[in-house]
Amino acid sequence: MTILLSLQGVSKRFGGLQALLNITFDLPQGQILGLIGPNGAGKTTLFNVINGVYPPESGRTVFRDKDVTGLKPYHLAQMGMARTHQIVRPLNELSVRENVMVGACFGHENQDLGNASKIADEVLEFVGLAARVDQLAGSLNVAQKKRLEMARALAAHPYLLLLDEVLAGLNHSEIDSMIQTVLKIREQGITIIMIEHVMKAVMNICDRIIVLDYGQQIAEGNPEAIASDPKVVEAYLGDPRLAEQLLEEEV
């Protein structure tokens, strides 16, 4: 099994706040890794360190056997890493197709405009936005914008896809169809790390889960092991709603 991404003792601090402490894990190719934890546990910060938005204070990140610690987001994008954002960032005044073309043009395949346009149409078909290709991205609703974020990331044909709460704010049927989409992405051989609060989804589709609390890795393992880990339940007790959800899953 090839290791696609490896974090070795990554730490990040904001002023007095230790946002991440000594995060270490290996991610084999083709897996879906779930990243859970209470709000403010450092999940999004970890994404930001992985894809180069912030350099880590200490530790190394190795992506596809290259040390990529401290590289910029665009370097990592060009090496085959793509992500979505928790708070969507559509390019409002561009059309949906143009949004996705940006992903294809500047990602690691470095496509020209003609090919990018073809890829954009394929990917938009895949995420179910084919009917809206010529609309301005700003005119989409939230669920559609989330799909657009996903399409942009996929258009780069990445090796690694970071999904930051793609299910948040969606209704039940939207969640189900998004889960199907994620599984289909894995079938294409793309490795995924997803941050998610919707436990049903995390438990069902992740191969492995890492739990963060106050910037520390408090548990790691397959979904069953995580759900019965007392430390995890304890961490979530600060967030009763989530603890409840988690306990429900066990039943």
Added chain:
Amino acid sequence: MGMTLIWGVMNVINLSHGPIIALGMFGTFFIFTRTGLNPYVGLIPVAILGLLLGVLIYVVAVHRVINAPHLSSLLATFSVNMIIIGLGTAALTTSPYNVDFAAGSFKLGSVTLLGTRLIAALVAMLFTGGLYLFLYRTRPGKYIRAVANNRAAAELMGIPSTRILALSFGLGTMLAAVSGALIATFFPFSILAGASYELKSFVIGVLGGLGNPIGALFGGLVLGILEGIIPAFMESSWVPVIEFGLFVVILLVRPSGLFGAKR
């Protein structure tokens, strides 16, 4: 100082600052020549008119674009600038005026100080102190700081942000008008004279940290000292080169200003 207030509170670069300074100059001029009132007494009507004008400009030109991209508010204030200069040019021509007034001079050791300048400096310090007290000690002042810090949160707590924004724009304008009035007591001026002071107030604002009244005073001091020292080493025509060079460098290195909080 008015610049830095408007900037800090609204995140708007006010390009109509210059002509308002010039209007302040003319305010003093007309009050002095028509009514013979002492220019320092004349400051009061100038300040009140400045406040009203500022509120008017805010309501007419700035309010609609305050949440729009920077470019919009820049252009809105620039169009106000054009309107004032255009009308001013038509009514007053661009030829220089002069307020013929002296407040004697004082000898301080070997340095002779013109009375008008000394009083201007005192009034400026008075205003800085007043502004500081206003911002930190009074209710509307605290509102202004709250709105500057986080407009959405301030609104949620029931602060009438539109009125507060209009008030701070008015205050900024008032300060510009007053400084114009003070400058008029010792320099000749024309309707176009505001432009160079506007550029200077950019530099001062950035030096001291935009949005920080005490910083503005320090910024002004630093600039004044620079203008005093540089001619000792090289020709005084190099002063603006240094000033604007410094301005760009500070923007790059410490956009919050020399005395601003570290971000």
Added chain:
Amino acid sequence: MKIWHRHSGIILPVLVIAALTLWPVITGKASNRESAFTILKAIALASSLNILLGYTGYVSFGHIVFYGFGGYVGLFLLTENEWSLWTAMLAGGLASGMLAFLLGTAILRLRGAYFALATIGINEAMKAFINNFDLFGGPTGITLNFSVYKPYGGAAQALQTSFYAGAGLALLAIVLSHIVRTSKFGLGLLAIRENEDAAEVMGVVTPRTKTWAYVLSAIVPGMIGVLFFFKNGNVEPHDAFPLHASIEILVMVMLGGQGTVLGPILGAFAYQGMRGYLVTSEFFKDIQLSVSGALLLLIVLFIPAGAIGWLRHRIPTLRRVLA
């Protein structure tokens, strides 16, 4: 067919330039030629600025610095080294491009209003520097010797030649603008304009891309500077770096619609046309500045996307033609 579609946006702009060039030739009046030159110059400057402002979303308040700097370099080479107008124009453009490259590397890290402020500072610093720079004549500037015009058939003929050169530069500016707009590089710029962080995450190498946009937007203004001051006969710090002209160019781009090829052209046309009318009319002569200001205010407040942007929003089918 596909090529035709992609490049249909350039047709109208080229027609406008052609019409402007032919107008004085047909009427044969020198005054028309001067008006047309002013408009062509405005079109070239506005279209260039649009690459930075409209496509990349960075507001430069001191763009005129490239016009002045290029003009100075060109005139210096014309007088001291007796270069021809054409090589001097090229050199002026290159010099401005290089200046933009150096400045861009430094100040494009700043965002929003801080960038705008820095550009003002740079323009003023440059003006003050040239004022002290003896090689470029200090405060008196550089004056061309009359004999410079000899190779172009004397002063009168040189004016005619300058006019055609101006038309050529305007054409160059809009072709450049169009190529950028329809290229992959341009797509990267638009992505930066819409959301710089998102663009970075998608792999747009933002520092390099922004710097090249800055360079591209500086070259034609540098060349125009050389041409204008050649025609003018001399260059002084105050004529070379007028801050208000910077803002006038901004206004033109806004007026017509930023981020489109045609917008700045219409904006330049409308603004210069309006100014020409106001300056000469009996009634508005004195308050022309106020009238322009009031018009600008109305545009900013009510149709911030500019005329073309407004049309595009109203009538979606026009989107392709008005690219």
